[in-house]
Amino acid sequence: xxxxxxxxxxxxxxxxxxxxxxxxxxxxxxxxxxxxxxxxxxxxxxxxxxxxxxxxxxxxxxxxxxxxxxxxxxxxxxxxxxxxxxxxxxxxxxxxxxxxxxxxxxxxxxxxxxxxxxxxxxxxxxxxxxxxxxxxxxxxxxxxxxxxxxxxxxxxxxxxxxxxxxxxxxxxxxxxxxxxxxxxxxxxxxxxxxxxxxxxxxxxxxxxxxxxxxxxxxxxxxxxxxxxxxxxxxxxxxxxxxxxxxxxxxxxxxxxxxxxxxxxxxxxxxxxxxxxxxxxxxxxxxxxxxxxxxxxxxxxxxxxxxxxxxxxxxxxxxxxxxxxx
Ligand code: SF4
Numbered sequence: 001x002x003x004x005x006x007x008x009x010x011x012x013x014x015x016x017x018x019x020x021x022x023x024x025x026x027x028x029x030x031x032x033x034x035x036x037x038x039x040x041x042x043x044x045x046x047x048x049x050x051x052x053x054x055x056x057x058x059x060x061x062x063x064x065x066x067x068x069x070x071x072x073x074x075x076x077x078x079x080x081x082x083x084x085x086x087x088x089x090x091x092x093x094x095x096x097x098x099x100x101x102x103x104x105x106x107x108x109x110x111x112x113x114x115x116x117x118x119x120x121x122x123x124x125x126x127x128x129x130x131x132x133x134x135x136x137x138x139x140x141x142x143x144x145x146x147x148x149x150x151x152x153x154x155x156x157x158x159x160x161x162x163x164x165x166x167x168x169x170x171x172x173x174x175x176x177x178x179x180x181x182x183x184x185x186x187x188x189x190x191x192x193x194x195x196x197x198x199x200x201x202x203x204x205x206x207x208x209x210x211x212x213x214x215x216x217x218x219x220x221x222x223x224x225x226x227x228x229x230x231x232x233x234x235x236x237x238x239x240x241x242x243x244x245x246x247x248x249x250x251x252x253x254x255x256x257x258x259x260x261x262x263x264x265x266x267x268x269x270x271x272x273x274x275x276x277x278x279x280x281x282x283x284x285x286x287x288x289x290x291x292x293x294x295x296x297x298x299x300x301x302x303x304x305x306x307x308x309x310x311x312x313x314x315x316x317x318x319x320x321x322x323x324x325x
Contacts, residue, residue, distance in 0.1 A: 008036035009179045009212035010060075014072035015082065017052070017059050021067070027281045029055040031236045032072070034306070037180065042206050042213040044227035044244070046220060046261070048277065052236040053216045057184050060214075061098060062089040076180060095126050099178035099211075101202065103185040105169035109157040115168045116153040119143060119175065126176040138175065145208075146170040147201050163194045167201060174205060181205060183215045187222045195219065199226045220265055224248045232258045235277050235288035238306055239313045254317040257289045287315070 017030040030052040037043045045053045058064050060074055060081050074081040076097055084093065094100065102108040110118055119139035129135050143153060148167040157165055166186065173181060183202055187195040199222050205211045217223055223230060223244070230247045232240040232255060240247075240255040253259045260273035275292040278284065286301040287293070293300070295316045306313035 008038050009076065010037040010214065011075040012036070012060075012073070013075075015056065015059060015074055016071040017055050017064065018069045019065075019067050020069060021281070025281060028236050028283060029068075029280055030059065032305075033233075033238050035231050035238065035241060037212045037214050039179065039212050040206060040210040041228045042203060042215060042226050043229050043231060044215045044217055044223035045231045045233060046217055046223050047233035048261075049218055050280070051233045051277065052280070053233050054184060056233075057182060057214075057216050060182065061094060061100065062086060095122070095176040095178065097178050097180060099173035099176055099181045101170050101173045101181060101183035101186055103188055105162075105165040106157060108169050108172070109165065111157050114154045114156055115143070115148070115160075115171070118168075119153070119171055122172050122175045139171075142171045142174045143168075145174050145205060147204070162190060163197060166190070166194075166198050170201065177209070177211075179212060181211050181213045183213065183217075185217055185219075186215065187217065187219050192221075195222055196225060202226060220261060221267075232261070235283060236280055237288065237313065239289070241306065241311055251320055252318070254312040254319075255314050256293045256295050256316075256318070259318060260292075287313075 012033055012035050015030060015033040019027040019029055021027060033056060035043065045056065047053050059070055062081065062084065064070070070082045072082060079093065081093065116139060119142055120135045123129055123135045123138040127138065129138060140150060143150060146167045148164065148171045152160065152164060157168065160168060186202060187198055190198060202213065202215070203226050206213045215223065215226060227244040230242050230244050231238050234257045240253060240258045242253065247253050247258070253262055263269040264272045273292055278288055278291070284290065286303055287296070290296045290300045297316065299315045304313045304315050
């Protein structure tokens with residue numbers, strides 16, 4: 001069975017997030033996102049800072065600010081995350097259905113307590129386990145699955161390196177055996193060697209326990225290393241959904257923005273995309289990439305849509321012949 005044939009763990013349909021600003025101004029942070037993440041699969045949601053990917057993650061977790069309005073659906077089990085009340089999100093979703101691997105592990109860990117006590121407390125909160133031995137065993141098991149060394153369990157967060165703090169935060173996310181793991185910019189601030197190790201460790205529960213992993217990242221090299229599929233976001237919209245091997249290898253990305261992102265990498269052409277993304281409060285009616293796109297024509301004044309897997313939201317995507325050139 002291929003990944004795309006598997007039952008999705010998370011199914012997002014038409015997800016939009018608007019922020020209502022003072023004076024009645026609306027900012028379209030995410031518009032009409034469609035994607036699935038299957039068990040045993042990693043989907044990397046990539047794009048530059050400010051493209052809306054972290055807002056999308058916050059929408060899934062029910063952590064948007066009060067001035068946010070959402071539309072669409074995000075199905076996880078029997079719940080639509082967008083219409084689930086805060087009490088249910090806190091009781092059933094965070095930790096149990098979604099394990100969050102945070103952007104800043106240091107900020108996520110309690111500084112005055114050892115990793116062991118934080119893990120055991122999380123075990124008690126998520127599993128209701130009252131037995132001390134069972135709690136200790138579950139805590140050790142979560143640490144082991146995240147490759148956190150057992151002889152560091154009695155250390156405090158400030159006594160850990162950046163890589164070990166990341167593993168400690170990952171251990172906490174694994175305690176609840178959530179079907180979906182969500183990693184938000186997990187490689188920010190790490191040096192290249194640590195990025196590779198962190199990414200390999202994040203991949204482990206996908207391969208060993210069949211958990212689904214959604215990685216939000218601006219780091220394309222990390223996405224290439226970890227992902228089965230890639231979703232590219234630009235100015236609040238998904239512009240390309242592709243198999244990772246095809247996207248990073250051959251034939252390569254089909255959307256001009258995706259192609260520009262890859263060519264901006266130091267180990268590729270190292271040629272940055274000219275111009276800047278538009279402000280999310282001032283998006284054009286047509287393609288938001290048009291002002292930066294060498295392939296733009298008059299047709300691009302109308303909005304290109306992406307609604308199905310393996311698709312590209314572009315009126316003039318690269319085709320096989322272009323990509324071989
Ligand atoms: S729709 Fe037009 S402007 Fe937008 S990326 Fe495609 S070719 Fe470029």
